[in-house]
Amino acid sequence: MLFSFETIWGRYPMSKVMIVDDDDNIRELICTLLCNNGFEVCEAIDGVDALQKLESENPDLVIIDIMMPKMDGYELCGHLRQYYENLPSLILTAKGDLQHKIRGFELGADDYLTKPFDGSELVLRVRALLRRSKAETSQVIQVGSVTIDRNRYCVASDGKCRDIPMKEFELLFKLAGYPGKTISRNRLIEDIWGPGFEGNERTLDVHISRLRERFPAELCGFKITTIRGLGYRLEAI
Numbered sequence: 001m002l003f004s005f006e007t008i009w010g011r012y013p014m015s016k017v018m019i020v021d022d023d024d025n026i027r028e029l030i031c032t033l034l035c036n037n038g039f040e041v042c043e044a045i046d047g048v049d050a051l052q053k054l055e056s057e058n059p060d061l062v063i064i065d066i067m068m069p070k071m072d073g074y075e076l077c078g079h080l081r082q083y084y085e086n087l088p089s090l091i092l093t094a095k096g097d098l099q100h101k102i103r104g105f106e107l108g109a110d111d112y113l114t115k116p117f118d119g120s121e122l123v124l125r126v127r128a129l130l131r132r133s134k135a136e137t138s139q140v141i142q143v144g145s146v147t148i149d150r151n152r153y154c155v156a157s158d159g160k161c162r163d164i165p166m167k168e169f170e171l172l173f174k175l176a177g178y179p180g181k182t183i184s185r186n187r188l189i190e191d192i193w194g195p196g197f198e199g200n201e202r203t204l205d206v207h208i209s210r211l212r213e214r215f216p217a218e219l220c221g222f223k224i225t226t227i228r229g230l231g232y233r234l235e236a237i
Contacts (some may be wrong), residue, residue, distance in 0.1 A: 015130050016040040018059035022068045028061060033119045047071025051079060061129055066093035074107055081108030082132045089130040100229060105184045132178050143176040144221020144236060164214060167192060171207050175224060175234035184231040208232060
């Protein structure tokens, strides 16, 4: 099991999902699908409408269409990352090429699903994003045989605490908080080193290499995978 907290979905309180799409039929379809699978839902017809409703609706996750009037999905993702950093989002769009995926991830989207989509896959992705969100808000994460405790800035394996440099710790904690999710290079650099970082992108690659050396996949039960053209992803094995 990847995490130490409860992963049985039915034991979590009902989660609310906001669906942002200007197509009435798509919103109705997703609402029915999610309600039938135990979710509470709310709707917005575009990005402006979504921002106006966020405070009152307080959703746990947002599903966002890209092509919308007034404010498109990309602009909405930018606002969510700036003002609602811990609110997970899933982009749902007909655009499936790599450049659109990269732009979505760079703006803070957590996942990407292309229309037409399979209903069961959408539900599975929503559940996975909510689990990751709960992991991110936790200060203690267990991944494989390694426990990462942000309260004590301690990484423990085999019952022993290991001291690692602060940037490596923050990078490992960030990746472990989103297991199975690709996090873009720019987002990792900005989140770990800050938006004003003036160093070389190679700095990130060096830190990833050091983490791989410190935590061999065959011993620790996880690996850090390079996703060419996008970034990095931590995966349980």
